[in-house]
Amino acid sequence: MSPRRRHAHSADVRAHLMDAALRVFARKGYDGASVRDIAAEAGLTAPLLYHYFPSKKALLQALFERSGALVMSAFAQAAAVPDPRERLAALLWISARIVREHQDFWRVSYGVRFQRAVLDDLAVGVAAQSALFVQLFTALFTELGQPAPQVRARTLFATLDGLFQHYVLDPDGYPLDDVISHVIAQALSPPQPPPLSPPAE
């Protein structure tokens, strides 16, 4: 009834479409979701979708950017914790919270992780985040005086990645908090000498 724009802000429609896309991608996978599906989920038509996003891929990219920003800001916050032990815990708990609260996105993200054709344009951002993560934790372990801080960082990253995948695959049955607690304890434990070298093949 207001004389100004009957229709929502462009940004609102974009967000609405991204939410719809997220749901459909999460449900059917990126390839399995048709542009029509997404438009229908958002309550509009495909050509209109193209009014807001130049392609299906661009929609996915927008989802990655939105979540990337979210992750970055959360991490920046936690990275500011002065005590390194507390910082590590904060980073992990925050990661867990993000994944729990954005399960759909992570399902999508893990689902396209191995699709080169799809990831082409995302690869840079994703790789950057991974690198940042490893750097952050390498610094942290260095600060803690742990040996081989980069290996520790990589291991921790792998653990988190695997763990979040397992959680997202079965959110109701997975003891996320227990495992996170254990991971934190493990990450802060003193180093051990490697007990066995790789067997000669």
Place this chain on the structure above:
Amino acid sequence: MSPRRRHAHSADVRAHLMDAALRVFARKGYDGASVRDIAAEAGLTAPLLYHYFPSKKALLQALFERSGALVMSAFAQAAAVPDPRERLAALLWISARIVREHQDFWRVSYGVRFQRAVLDDLAVGVAAQSALFVQLFTALFTELGQPAPQVRARTLFATLDGLFQHYVLDPDGYPLDDVISHVIAQALSPPQPPPLSPPAE
């Protein structure tokens, strides 16, 4: 011994097709790989592929069965090591070797992990392997007298899963052996009390 044949043995052609499919699936993803692509990679035509496999999905399933058998036999071997610490190390080194030697398969496997529609018929086998893995390591940690053996097992499983994915995503740049060594050391280290509980939200 075997004379030159114009018509290869059925089993040979099947294996040849599976290898081709593996390469194409690894390169383009399951959805991105067309039956024609696979047939062409194998040097034959699409209808002939259907002579050997009833469907594209069946081809994928055959790949999973082949690798599943391989994993199982390797695991059975390592699971027979009497000393639990050595057994743990053996299981991890063997896992790493399998992944290294069958990168394409694991790329494919991780690629379809979140595609419900595709996994339907594979789900049983895959879930069984995961369960077996967790069981095996739960028993192992119990044997070692570690507390919370199931959480440890789950964590270890997550670590391996994430680690192998990171390796497969960048096989040349990833220090697989170093990380595996560290994971083994970590898994065998004595437990620590959890330093921090999850923050109240």
Place this chain on the structure above:
Amino acid sequence: MSPRRRHAHSADVRAHLMDAALRVFARKGYDGASVRDIAAEAGLTAPLLYHYFPSKKALLQALFERSGALVMSAFAQAAAVPDPRERLAALLWISARIVREHQDFWRVSYGVRFQRAVLDDLAVGVAAQSALFVQLFTALFTELGQPAPQVRARTLFATLDGLFQHYVLDPDGYPLDDVISHVIAQALSPPQPPPLSPPAE
């Protein structure tokens, strides 16, 4: 009145496609007619056909529904004739007219009559029409005081069915009116005792 439109009304295109499909089905049979054939006959492309009909089968079904409605309304009209003898004649002449004016449809209809796989979804409507026909004529013969009215009705139905098929198979050479006249006369003639029983086998 209506301005020149680049995009025709959906209903028009649907009708246009149905006409094209009817011609192609009549010419090549249901199985022999490809969706491309039909689209080409209608002057458009196959994917566009799917814009208007969800499947090839749905197209056939639409044809049956259209003709079913036509038959029903024509029959309802003739069934209202009060005098039973005149009613019988009216029903038969109307049937003949419908078949003559919709030869293509009846060719198609008779062509799929024995294709279980195709008829599945049409079966209900077709069976209902047959049953209606027999009921209508059973009532009519009862009203006329003829013995064994149901057998007479079934016989008449069979005669019409066969006769229309023969006509449709050779529309130019078939003396449709003569035969219909005779059938009417025959149907209204008084009953005769059966002259001979079936021979013992």
Place this chain on the structure above:
Amino acid sequence: MSPRRRHAHSADVRAHLMDAALRVFARKGYDGASVRDIAAEAGLTAPLLYHYFPSKKALLQALFERSGALVMSAFAQAAAVPDPRERLAALLWISARIVREHQDFWRVSYGVRFQRAVLDDLAVGVAAQSALFVQLFTALFTELGQPAPQVRARTLFATLDGLFQHYVLDPDGYPLDDVISHVIAQALSPPQPPPLSPPAE
């Protein structure tokens, strides 16, 4: 073990294949039946089928020829009955018996009746049989002194054709003998003046 031919006479295999084809055609229709289906039903392979029949169509043609011969000989027998009334009854009962005993063939025959592409090579034989039937009954009605004998013959032919189709579509529920009895009585009844001419359109 007998030194002479391990394998059946060529004619036997042909007959065996024709029986198999008949069953499969009856079950799935001509188009719906694949050559592999037929070969499998006969317990052999497709290329071997091609050893006995040059094409799928030729198989169908052979079926028509076999049944045509059967019909002809049965008709020839019944046509020899001296009394025309008895002859008519004999012809109809024999027709009914043939259809009852060869339901599969008639199902197939009626199923392809409107498929020009399939019938091309059968058309001659089928048309000849129809013509023979009409001639035979025209002569018979002439002999009986009935007016318009050709129209009567055509009508009778239509009745039989329709009736046999209805029977074949529902063999268990159809009162074939009752209807045949009625048709015979009707065919032998004296003529009636046509009660109503076709309405002016």
Place this chain on the structure above:
DNA sequence: AATGAATGAGCTTTCATTCAT
């Protein structure tokens, strides 16, 4: 006589995307 292997042609259907209105 018998068969596994092989293929060209073609099927129905889906999709991302564009265009005219």
Place this chain on the structure above:
DNA sequence: CATGAATGAAAGCTCATTCAT
């Protein structure tokens, strides 16, 4: 802003038929 119409490309799959053995 919004949409129905439109399409080229390609998908998975089936088939009648042939060929080498």
